[in-house]
Amino acid sequence: MVEVLLGKYEVGRLLGCGAFAKVYYARNIKDGQSVAIKVINKKKLSGTTLMSNIKREITIMRRLHHPSIVRLFEVLASKSKIYFILELVKGGELFAKVAKGRFSEDLARNYFGQLLSAIAYCHSRGVYHRDLKPENLLLDENGNLKVSDFGLSALKLDDNTNNHLLQTLCGTPAYVAPEILAKKGYDGAKVDIWSCGIILYVLTAGYLPFNDPNLMAMYKKIYKGEYRCPKWMSSDLKRLLSRLLDTNPATRFSVDQIIRDPWLAKAKDQDSTFHLTVSDETSHQLDTAGSSSTSSSSCSLNAFDLISFSSGLDLSGLFHDPFNPIVHSERFLSAEPASKILDQIERAASSENAKVKRNKDAHAVDLEGPKAHFVARLEITPLTDQLLVVEAKTKAGDSASFTLFWTNKIRPHLSGLLYEPPPLTITHAAADASIVL
Structure with a gap:
């Protein structure tokens, strides 16, 4: 028997499972659209700091609409569970693909360009991912990249405050930036650029630049920037990696500089699935070819936005x-x-x-x-x-x-x-009333 969630989604097979959430395949009954439903058990979050992370993740994902970012369609909630209705990305993790062998520089350039497009878009909207790694990069049925999992992401702090640096220690050990290890505050944008450098290295080398069975030894290598490029890497790629994996965030490459780098510029002469454009302002936006850009001064208002004001x-x-x-x-x-x-x-x-x-x-x-x-x-x-x-x-x-x-x-x-949104319908499911956000 197929389980139906709120009379809207037919829930199917389990796609993945984590410590606090499970992801299922589902189908929208009304239009037949396939989606992924991330089910979070609220009881498992009790006594942890993760509930606030979920609120922040919802706030962040509802403002992101980019072809290279997994889309959040809506959120459902009940007394015991929270449901993220997400874009279904059928191609699996990029990690599974690179685990079979390193990529050619042309293929890596294609994926890196799409990643850079998504990250530049996030930064232009004051969002820092802070946990970029191949496991959080998905591929659709056409092989296009999609950035996922904004559970550790952060929003840009108030520009009027003196302290614009982030303080939270987070991220995956092998991808963490040296300034996070220094515990003196860090720029979220520069941290993401460091992680992009690690990802680019992994795609083209087939292994991590900083790796050691002893975690503290690995952190020491990261802090000192001690890594070696394999001999098969081109000189242009080695030079770009040295600027991405610069231990000094002040001199580490920005998105602008990456766009202009000779190694990435080669994509302009190839049949690539991404397109890079440079704006005249310090916050640059990169849009995938054929997509329409969203105005930074105005965003679409969905049901989750409206209900929060009701x-x-x-x-x-x-x-x-x-x-x-x-x-x-x-x-x-x-x-x-x-x-x-x-x-x-x-x-x-x-x-x-x-x-x-x-x-x-x-x-x-x-x-x-x-x-x-x-x-x-x-x-x-x-x-x-x-x-x-x-x-x-x-x-x-x-x-x-x-x-x-x-x-x-x-x-x-x-x-x-005051503007009052129109009344919203509360749907009661058997023994577990759920609210459509």
């Missing part, structure tokens, strides 16, 4: 993690112009003895509470051509005081600005 359905209980609380933010949707929203917030704050400080950013202000108990950052971001999201987060001071002040003092003044 006053009629609070999903916070699904993700509550007492061992790793997440900084709370207040947000709402509005169809009004940004200028009108900021003016209304300023009037509301003034009437409640709070101060609003405007700065160079026309779509952001700082809100200082009465008696300076807190300072909050209010930002307005376009989601569609018609809708804006207003988000307020504590910048300094007492978060609880800010939450109470916003809820009881500011929000009542904003009722005329």
Whole structure:
């Protein structure tokens, strides 16, 4: 008997299994589309820090729409499980293919170009993967690369803070960058570039550049940048690898420099499945040939976005993690112009003895509470051509005081600005009510 999830998906064979999740093949009943369903057991996450990782993974994946990145279609949740409905990638892991033998430089260049396209796209949207390795690179039925598993990814920190470096120690040992080992903070983009260098080495050499049965000995090699290129590598490739595997992140190649490198430039003279373009700004976007680029100022709003703003359905209980609380933010949707929203917030704050400080950013202000108990950052971001999201987060001071002040003092003044999404249907499955996000 075929199991049906929420009357939407026929769930089939098991595709893979991990410590906290299982992945199944499934078919959308309505349109027949094949998908992969990642099922996460919430009970197994109890007492760990992984629940917040899942929330972040959802937030990140819903903003990524690129041909070389596995697509998240929607998220379903129940009392005991979380379901990721993902693009089905039928070709398996790139790791399985390279395990059979090293690639020619032409084939490696093709895959590396697609990987670079995806990573440049992520970085242009403030997303750092932090766990790039061949096991997380999948191949579709046409042999095209797809980046997967954003469970350890991070979002770019607020540019207005003095500390723009990431601190979390994460990644797979053989692919980890030396600055992570130094524990002094690191640039997420440069860490991804290092991992791309490791991947390129593995594709063309057939083995890891830094490897040792003793983990500490391997870390010492990584920290010192001690590796050797095999004799069959071209001089151009060896030179590129030396710039990718530069132990100094300040001088390590950027995406721009990689694009212009002679070794990758050879792809322009070949029949490649990827296309590289360089923008005039520091954040560059690389798009796969034939795909349409997405504006960085506006993104499509899916069901998960909408439900998070709905006053009629609070999903916070699904993700509550007492061992790793997440900084709370207040947000709402509005169809009004940004200028009108900021003016209304300023009037509301003034009437409640709070101060609003405007700065160079026309779509952001700082809100200082009465008696300076807190300072909050209010930002307005376009989601569609018609809708804006207003988000307020504590910048300094007492978060609880800010939450109470916003809820009881500011929000009542904003009722005329709020956009309420249409009602969403809650579907009850037998013995386990599930909610479509």
